Amino acid sequence: MEILRHAVVLVHLTGFAILFGAWVVEAVGRKRITRLMTWGMVIAAVAGLALAAPWGIEYSLNYTKLGTKLVVLLAIGAVLGIGTARQRKSGAAPAALFWLVGILTFLNAALAVLWR
Numbered sequence: 001m002e003i004l005r006h007a008v009v010l011v012h013l014t015g016f017a018i019l020f021g022a023w024v025v026e027a028v029g030r031k032r033i034t035r036l037m038t039w040g041m042v043i044a045a046v047a048g049l050a051l052a053a054p055w056g057i058e059y060s061l062n063y064t065k066l067g068t069k070l071v072v073l074l075a076i077g078a079v080l081g082i083g084t085a086r087q088r089k090s091g092a093a094p095a096a097l098f099w100l101v102g103i104l105t106f107l108n109a110a111l112a113v114l115w116r
């Protein structure tokens with residue numbers, strides 16, 4: 001069970017890497033919202049929700065922290081959805097939405113690592 005949980009953590013981190021990596025590439029480039037960001041978010045979300053249940057561990061989970069991460073994840077989803085639609089319509093994602101994707105993703109990683 002513990003090994004399986006670690007494997008799910010690995011998948012969760014891969015989703016984070018895809019989302020944040022795709023965003024960094026765009027932040028130093030064209031500043032577009034891409035499908036890879038959405039895919040990374042979906043992977044991190046599915047694995048994160050699986051990890052939010054207490055299996056394969058002997059300590060208790062911090063549900064306040066997990067609830068906060070879930071709210072931030074929903075905000076990332078909304079920003080990606082609205083940003084993608086606006087980009088399709090006008091050719092460019094609004095700058096505020098583009099930067100919010102990176103800031104909120106970084107915030108969730110910081111919450112995961114710093115809030116114990």
Ligand code: HEM
Nearest residue numbers: 009016044048049051052066069070073105108109112113
């Ligand atoms: C884009 C959104 C997210 C990002 C960037 C993210 C990032 C991370 C990172 C970097 C870690 C590793 C921290 C560490 O092990 O010290 C982690 C662990 C974790 N995340 Fe997320 N996360 C996200 C969304 C979520 C969501 C929505 C949930 C569940 C509600 C969640 C639940 C967890 C749990 C339970 C762990 C601990 C795994 C363990 O050690 O057993 N995450 N997350």
